[in-house]
Each structure stands twice: as C-alpha cells, then as structure tokens.
Amino acid sequence: MIITQTPYRISFFGGGTDYMQHYMKYGGCALSTTIDKYCYINVRKLPPFFTHGSHIVYSKVENVTEYSEIQHPVVRESMRFLNLKDLSILHDGDLPARAGLGTSSAFTVGLLNALHALRGEYVDKMALAKEAIYMEHDVLKENVGVQDQMAVAMGGLNCLKFSAEGLEAEPLVIDKDRKKELNDNLMMFFTGISRSASSVADEQVKNTPQKSKELLEMANMVETAKHILFSRDDINDFGRLLHESWLLKRSLTSKISNTYIDNIYNTALKNGAIGGKLLGAGGGGFILLFVPKEKQTTVKKALVKFLHVPFKFEESGTKVVYFNNY
Numbered sequence: 001m002i003i004t005q006t007p008y009r010i011s012f013f014g015g016g017t018d019y020m021q022h023y024m025k026y027g028g029c030a031l032s033t034t035i036d037k038y039c040y041i042n043v044r045k046l047p048p049f050f051t052h053g054s055h056i057v058y059s060k061v062e063n064v065t066e067y068s069e070i071q072h073p074v075v076r077e078s079m080r081f082l083n084l085k086d087l088s089i090l091h092d093g094d095l096p097a098r099a100g101l102g103t104s105s106a107f108t109v110g111l112l113n114a115l116h117a118l119r120g121e122y123v124d125k126m127a128l129a130k131e132a133i134y135m136e137h138d139v140l141k142e143n144v145g146v147q148d149q150m151a152v153a154m155g156g157l158n159c160l161k162f163s164a165e166g167l168e169a170e171p172l173v174i175d176k177d178r179k180k181e182l183n184d185n186l187m188m189f190f191t192g193i194s195r196s197a198s199s200v201a202d203e204q205v206k207n208t209p210q211k212s213k214e215l216l217e218m219a220n221m222v223e224t225a226k227h228i229l230f231s232r233d234d235i236n237d238f239g240r241l242l243h244e245s246w247l248l249k250r251s252l253t254s255k256i257s258n259t260y261i262d263n264i265y266n267t268a269l270k271n272g273a274i275g276g277k278l279l280g281a282g283g284g285g286f287i288l289l290f291v292p293k294e295k296q297t298t299v300k301k302a303l304v305k306f307l308h309v310p311f312k313f314e315e316s317g318t319k320v321v322y323f324n325n326y
Helices: 018-028 073-081 103-118 125-139 149-152 176-184 198-232 237-251 259-268 291-303
Strands: 001-014 028-045 054-057 059-063 087-093 157-163 168-171 185-188 275-278 284-291 319-325
Touching: 001 103, 001 198, 018 028, 018 157, 018 198, 028 103, 028 149, 028 176, 028 198, 028 237, 073 103, 073 125, 087 103, 103 125, 103 149, 103 237, 103 291, 103 319, 125 149, 125 168, 125 185, 149 157, 149 168, 176 185, 176 198, 237 275, 237 284, 259 275, 259 284
Parallel strands: 054 087
Antiparallel strands: 001 028, 001 319, 028 087, 028 157, 054 059, 157 168, 185 284, 275 284
C-alpha cells in the first residue's frame, strides 16, 4: 500500500502567464505558496478475489475491469501511461475540488507519485510536475496552465518561471518572521461556488493573444511582490499589490468575476481588507483576502455567510507518507 500527501496551493501573482499560448512567446512567472490542506491518494494492488479488476473511489465509486471502463480521466490515463492494472485507488481531500486551489493538479501529481512508488520508482518533484502537465495538457487536452503542477509538486513559497526554454522553480528564501507576517495577514473564504477551471479558462486562452499587455504587467508584479517580501517595507504593500493584480485579472475575461463575487470582495474592502483575489481560474471557489490582523474580526463578521478557512504555509510538496509494497 502506498499513500501520498500532496498540498493545495495559493497563487498570488502571475496567474494566466503560465498558459503555453503566452509563455512560449513572452515567458511568464508566478508567485505561489502551498498550504497545509492536502490531497491524499491511497493505492494498492487489488487481490485477485474480485469480479472487477480495479476499485476506484473519489466522489464516485467505480469497479472496472478494463482501462476503457474507467470514468475518471486522470486515473484512466495515468494507469494506462504507467501500464498498471488491478488497483485499488482511494482519494480523500481536505477541501472541495473545483475551488481554485490547484486540487485537480494535486490529484494528478499525487496519483502519479503513488503509482510510481507502487512500481518501486522514485521520480523527482519537477519530473512529477512535468509528467502531470503532460497528462493534463497533452493527453487529456484540458485548458490548463503549468504553475499548479509545479507548485503542488515542489511545495513551499516559490517564484515559478515558464519559457520556451523550460520550467524553473525558485524557492523564496525569506526571513521566517516575514513569512509568518504575510501568512498572518491573509484570510480565505469559500464563495460556495464550484466550477470547472478548464471551462472557465477556455475563454481566457482564446483571449490571450489580445491580452499580452495585461499579462506582461501581471508578470512584472511578481518581481514587485518579491521585493516587498525581501525588504522590510510595509507588508500592507503586498495587499495593495494584490488589489491591483485582481483588477487586471478580472479584465482578462468576463467569466473570471461576476456581481456575486464582486459583492463579496467589495464587502471585505469596506470592512478593512486591503486587497485580495479570487483563487484559480475564476468564476467561484475560494477568495483570498489581505486583511490586517486588527481588522480580521470585522471582516469575518461581515462575511459571516461564507466559510472562513484558516491555513498555514507548508514546505513539503508532494510526498509518500506511507510505503508498504510487499
């Protein structure tokens, strides 16, 4: 039996520059961190006492005998890709899917990590990220970028870079007190809306050639954010930059925000938030807010209808937490 633990991620700046349609021409970068909310994948060889060949449990339960019968596309193609059959695969997660936290990529990375471990193989984290990108983008033809796979595989606070020359993860080595200060000023709420990132991203991908100016400006904000974190400047500047980035991001496509989300965001601003953004592709999911600690109780009361989810930054990335392959 193999159990992997893969963190979810929060993307601060540069989202949208990780689509191949943009970064292959202009390059791109994103600033993101993983958090202490995880996807768990439990994989083992299924004993030969059942009428079915594989048993797969996620939001559905599947008992199948052939690859073609598997409904979950990532499970089907990952098992086929690694030539594995007759498995029990169980998924559990700390937070809901389709909510802007890279849950789909965490599932893919965690599953590939587990399947390789079952085969007795160690694959380094960047290689796992690239394999997950191949699976989601090339095999399944989904409208996805490349930052999520890199973020959840590597773990920690990183500047992720994308270009025609390749992919790179640069860990941000900042003072632990500064990192805690950033974490302490962030709040996350669930809007109550789940959505498919691929479908939301479809319009953004189509608009990418016409939005290169905005995307380049969003990429430049990554360097500004890094400067704020490395310096001893006012940490509230990070929140103000988040606000600027959100205004740019919501201009990329009409599907990123809506009146419902705008009302949540504006309510938070009126009650003390300095900035924030909708996480992920847009359209729903979790909203991240930068709120000074002395204002957080007020913001929480103003958004009492929405679930507040406290979190801490984490450093591990995807890992095998249990291994017994006998």
